[in-house]
Amino acid sequence: MIYRLFYFVSLESTNTKTMTEFCLFYIGLSLFLIHEMDAIRCEEWKMFPVLSSLSDRKGYIIFTTLHIPIFIVIFWFITNVTTAGIFTKIFDVFMIIHFLLHLLFLNHEKNKFKDVFSWSIITGIAICGLFDLILFR
8 A cells, every 4th residue: 555655756856736735634634634634633432422431541542543444544545546536525624614613612611622733733634624615527
């Protein structure tokens, strides 16, 4: 898979137009990955019904471990030439929905995404998704 990622990046770097077209997507994806790191700091698992009933240690381990298949799926689809295009559209929509979910759960008693840093990331993800959809998809 690492080879495929480098292969995809090398294909992209030979085509400036394509690289430009994916710029907002890559920024949004990068912000999403940073957000998931921030989610661990903010103990986001405590907001999920099943995970919130676990001890802090178990919740942390399960929440963090569940991100492995999520990241594998993301990298799999963006490195596959036949699925990259449709996946970017789907992920763009997800980035916007993700923002709306954070707004919906803003007042959740266990929500620790309260600082400017966290919200800058969350908002940046949605902005990238929205403008990527409008401009390039």
